[in-house]
Amino acid sequence: MAFGLSDRVKEIAPSPTLSIDTKTKELVSQGYDIINLSVGEPDFGTPEPAANAGIEAIKAGFTKYTAVPGIVDLRKAIARKLKEENGLDYEMEDIIVSNGAKHSLYNAFMAVCNPGDEVILPAPYWVSYPEMIRLSGAVPVVIETDESTGFKITPEMLERAVTPKTKVLLLNSPSNPTGAVYSPDELKALAKVIEKHEFYVMSDEIYEKLVYGIEQISIASVSEAMKQRALIVNGFSKTFAMTGWRVGYIAGDRAVIKAMTSFQSHTTANPTSISQKAAVKALECFDSEMVDRFRNRRDYVLQRINEMPLITCIEPQGAFYVFPNVAEILGKSFKGQTIDSANTFAGLLLEHANIALVPGEGFGAPNNIRISYAVSDDHLKKAMDRLEQFLREVE
Ligand SMILES: Cc1ncc(COP(=O)(O)O)c(C=O)c1O
Missing domain, CATH: 3.90.1150.10 (Aspartate Aminotransferase, domain 1)
Incomplete structure (x- = not known):
């Protein structure tokens, strides 16, 4: 009924x-006999050492609640990854692990947006962003792009979209669905506009390792001012072919991470204990x-x-x-x-x-x-x- x-x-x-x-x-x-070209997951298997770490976790009885933002080993391993691969200094207190990057993004919008806040969203965008933004009460402010700019926004387009209500700029590079990647120079040019204003940059870098003939950097590494504004979103689904394990994370301002942890503590609590053990191992297994x-x-x-x-x-x-x-x-x-x-x-x-x-x-x-x-x-x-x-x- x-x-x-x-x-x-x-x-x-x-x-x-x-x-x-x-x-x-x-x-x-x-x-x-349908060929499915709609999938958003690699057709490769989870790296064997990561899968084995999950099996070992079950056998060892590592099957209970963990700390809400993730186990120490995993948050420390992510901090190490951010330092070694992205040149970014984060401590484990600046990181929260969630049930997939989708969950991380949702938590982040819920933690920073108030009803009526604006989130600048370049189109074409990943299908879940507008819905998540609306669920948080915020309003998506879409910047249309097409092939003429390689599906990327320019500093001028960004400047025009900023208002006093702007709370977040969402960037997704490499992009789902377009595959567009912002070059370091393009990110620096956007940073010049962003640094004049006060809003967060949610940078979804889940495809960061899948780039072909172009250098990929995190916008947080462009300057200290950008690092302060950045909420870096990443996960294990694409890079390590671990879509079903559901592990994603955010690194950023400690006060935001703390608020996200409180929010997560009342909704899902910790990400799966077994998957966290697998994720620690996966970080050593990039293929x-x-x-x-x-x-x-x-x-x-x-x-x-x-x-x-x-x-x-x-x-x-x-x-x-x-x-x-x-x-x-x-x-x-x-x-x-x-x-x-x-x-x-x-x-x-x-x-x-x-x-x-x-x-x-x-x-x-x-x-x-x-x-x-x-x-x-x-x-x-x-x-x-x-x-x-x-x-x-x-x-
Ligand atoms: C751009 C982007 N961000 C985040 C996600 C979420 O990934 P997951 O929740 O599996 O970590 C996806 C998955 O398709 C994606 O394409």
């Missing part, structure tokens, strides 16, 4: 990426071969797409997505059906070409589609053949 839902949840749209993934898995279980394999696949997909009719794609420099532009397809038809949106295009591809991918609407980019190349080379080739065949039949 339903007695009504809260206004808060009534306004939330379900994650379109997860819905497509669920629908695709259902079709596959019914025997359809750079994974990056080479992703880079080869990116090159392959880009070349294939740019040889196809009606679709173009700029070169992404990170993550494991390409974000082709399909504007030319919109308004045309397939087997008599008008392709009036990226959403319709994705639906027709699923039905007639057995390919699942994510239409751009959910990312704030209705002229684009997102293709994940975190699938085997064989599947990728088959999927590109199917896409090409479909496009040849569009009229």
Whole structure:
């Protein structure tokens, strides 16, 4: 019996990426030969030493509550990582571990935003950001970008979006869905604008290791003023192929971390004890071969797409997505059906070409589609053949 839902949840749209993934898995279980290019997780396994550390944790009975912000070993290991890889000084008290970076982000918005605060959100954006911002009572202030700036904001665009109500700027580099990566110079130019104002920079760096031919740095490392404003978000899902383990973290201002810890203490308490032990080990296990394999696949997909009719794609420099532009397809038809949106295009591809991918609407980019190349080379080739065949039949 339903007695009504809260206004808060009534306004939330379900994650379109997860819905497509669920629908695709259902079709596959019914025997359809669908190639799933909608996934946001590596097709590699969790590093064996990390998985074994999880098994050992269970065997050793490390299966009880832990400290709310995470075990000392893990927070110290993350602090070491930030020092060695990003040149940033944080102590374990400046770090909180949560149940995935998604959870970290949600906690952070809840900890810093008041109703009516503005969060500057460059589009195309990861689908969960606007919903999380709204759940915290804040308002997303979207800066539209497209291929002409490589899907990146410029200092001028940022300056125009800042108001006295700005509380947070959200940056995601490398980006899901576009794969865009801000160069060190681009980050320094943005920092010049940010340093004139007083707001947090939530920097989602979850794809930091997946970059191809470009230097990736954390915006927190640009200056002391930036470090003071930065809340660095990261996690183990992408870099260590540990999506199911649910471990993410934030490093930043100690007062914010303390507030997030109080908030987390009443909602989920600690992240899973077993996963934390696995995560400590994972930090020693980065596999750079994974990056080479992703880079080869990116090159392959880009070349294939740019040889196809009606679709173009700029070169992404990170993550494991390409974000082709399909504007030319919109308004045309397939087997008599008008392709009036990226959403319709994705639906027709699923039905007639057995390919699942994510239409751009959910990312704030209705002229684009997102293709994940975190699938085997064989599947990728088959999927590109199917896409090409479909496009040849569009009229
Ligand atoms: C940009 C971005 N941030 C955060 C996350 C959340 O990752 P997780 O909660 O698995 O750590 C994702 C996952 O798709 C992502 O793409």
